[in-house]
Amino acid sequence: MYDVIVVGARCAGSPVAMLLARQGHRVLMVDRSSFPSDAVSTHYIHQAGLSRLKDWGLLDEVIDAKTPAIRKMNFSYRGIELNGFAEPIDGIDAVYCPRRVVLDEILVNAARRAGVEVIEGFTVSGVVSSDGRVTGIRGRTGDGPEREFRSTVVVGADGFHSTVAKAVGAGLYNVRPASGFIYYSYFSGLDWGLNHKTGFNENWIGTWPTNGDVTMLATICARDQLKEFRQDVDNRFQGVFDDIVPELGAELRDRGTREEPFKPMRYPDNYYRQAHGPGWALVGDAGYHKDPLTGWGITDAFLHGELLAARLHEGLAGERPMEEALAEYQATRDEESAGVYDYTTTLAELTPLPPFLDLVLSSVSTSQEWTDKMLGLIAGGVEDHEIYAPDNLKRLFDDAGVPEEKRLYDFS
Numbered sequence: 515m516y517d518v519i520v521v522g523a524r525c526a527g528s529p530v531a532m533l534l535a536r537q538g539h540r541v542l543m544v545d546r547s548s549f550p551s552d553a554v555s556t557h558y559i560h561q562a563g564l565s566r567l568k569d570w571g572l573l574d575e576v577i578d579a580k581t582p583a584i585r586k587m588n589f590s591y592r593g594i595e596l597n598g599f600a601e602p603i604d605g606i607d608a609v610y611c612p613r614r615v616v617l618d619e620i621l622v623n624a625a626r627r628a629g630v631e632v633i634e635g636f637t638v639s640g641v642v643s644s645d646g647r648v649t650g651i652r653g654r655t656g657d658g659p660e661r662e663f664r665s666t667v668v669v670g671a672d673g674f675h676s677t678v679a680k681a682v683g684a685g686l687y688n689v690r691p692a693s694g695f696i697y698y699s700y701f702s703g704l705d706w707g708l709n710h711k712t713g714f715n716e717n718w719i720g721t722w723p724t725n726g727d728v729t730m731l732a733t734i735c736a737r738d739q740l741k742e743f744r745q746d747v748d749n750r751f752q753g754v755f756d757d758i759v760p761e762l763g764a765e766l767r768d769r770g771t772r773e774e775p776f777k778p779m780r781y782p783d784n785y786y787r788q789a790h791g792p793g794w795a796l797v798g799d800a801g802y803h804k805d806p807l808t809g810w811g812i813t814d815a816f817l818h819g820e821l822l823a824a825r826l827h828e829g830l831a832g833e834r835p836m837e838e839a840l841a842e843y844q845a846t847r848d849e850e851s852a853g854v855y856d857y858t859t860t861l862a863e864l865t866p867l868p869p870f871l872d873l874v875l876s877s878v879s880t881s882q883e884w885t886d887k888m889l890g891l892i893a894g895g896v897e898d899h900e901i902y903a904p905d906n907l908k909r910l911f912d913d914a915g916v917p918e919e920k921r922l923y924d925f926s
């Protein structure tokens with residue numbers, strides 16, 4: 515009998531399991547994958563997420579894996595340019611984009627070192643219940659016999675096709691349709707830094723240096739282009755770079771060599787899922803998923819994994835009723851992620867911005883101080899009110915020289 519069984523051992527599952535085991539709880543973690551292994555995901559981690567890795571004693575392992583440090587952001591959205599870098603968060607003055615084959619192994623190993631029992635290659639087929647309460651999981655390794663394991667709580671950290679969520683019937687809410695699809699791969703011959711740029715159509719490019727002296731390149735386009743894109747991937751991919759930043763397009767054609775097959779994905783819709791019930795909880799993409807455009811999935815998996823582990827500990831230690839602790843977990847998750855969810859799903863449309871956001875970002879782009887502050891907000895180190903409180907907005911619009919009648923905000 516375990517205190518907690520965690521299904522899924524990547525960005526959300528391993529931190530929950532590790533943090534609970536460090537507090538002395540008996541934890542089993544299972545995953546149908548074996549590690550090290552890759553996942554379909556690009557790799558950007560915000561400073562807020564890196565600060566969790568630092569706190570857990572794992573950031574140095576990411577850096578030691580020769581993950582390049584990035585200290586300059588080049589963002590543009592329909593002509594609004596934000597070039598700079600956020601102030602350090604917890605002393606972290608760079609961002610990193612570790613390949614998932616690197617990051618996820620560091621996380622699983624840390625959980626194992628903390629005392630978590632890990633079973634790899636184990637596919638969960640459902641949960642075990644008794645008197646309306648989840649009491650364990652069932653599943654098997656390969657073609658082996660079905661096995662059951664029991665626990666006080668089962669945590670589904672098994673991604674957006676979560677088997678645990680389906681088994682417990684967790685409902686979706688605040689669903690917003692997905693708008694795009696991605697193609698990405700790794701290229702040698704380019705010494706590019708970090709770029710996130712849209713043109714004036716519904717296309718986007720991203721570039722990030724990563725492990726192995728290669729640069730990861732991605733394009734995101736609106737869904738209605740998918741059929742044509744699929745028929746001629748190399749040329750379409752090149753065409754998006756040519757269109758958005760012709761200089762990068764030319765360099766890609768002249769010097770870039772693709773080192774691996776493209777990885778494509780048509781995004782699932784954005785959603786929140788009910789995150790707890792009797793004997794179960796969901797974390798990471800299993801409980802909350804949004805478009806990857808703003809690169810917040812891994813950071814949120816860390817933040818919410820830590821939050822869930824703290825609430826589970828309170829319940830397991832008898833400090834408060836488990837149901838109350840888990841209800842607070844869901845409420846905090848929803849409240850703290852609401853701004854990022856809204857911002858992400860708005861930007862992910864790749865269409866013209868709502869007028870007020872357009873005005874704020876255009877104003878921010880007129881000075882380095884405001885640009886770095888906005889990049890700090892995006893990185894998770896600056897509070898919303900530092901830009902959006904009326905006094906600060908007024909100062910921003912004054913600095914940017916926005917005439918009173920064009921401020922789209924009632925300061926009275």
Ligand SMILES: Cc1cc2nc3c(=O)[nH]c(=O)nc-3n(C[C@H](O)[C@H](O)[C@H](O)COP(=O)(O)OP(=O)(O)OC[C@H]3O[C@@H](n4cnc5c(N)ncnc54)[C@H](O)[C@@H]3O)c2cc1C
Pocket residue numbers: 521522523524525526527544545546547553554555556557558559636637638639671672673674675676677696779797798799800806808809810811812813815
């Ligand atoms: C194309 C793309 C690009 C992205 N880019 C970024 C980015 O740059 N930065 C960022 O922060 N986020 C990014 N994200 C989001 C990020 O990948 C996810 O938010 C993050 O991986 C969520 O972690 P997780 O642990 O919840 O789920 P996952 O990483 O999906 O892990 C789930 C695990 O559960 C296991 N599992 C599933 N079902 C079962 C089962 N039945 N039995 C046993 N095991 C099971 C799987 O094998 C897997 O190992 C991107 C996502 C996509 C799709």
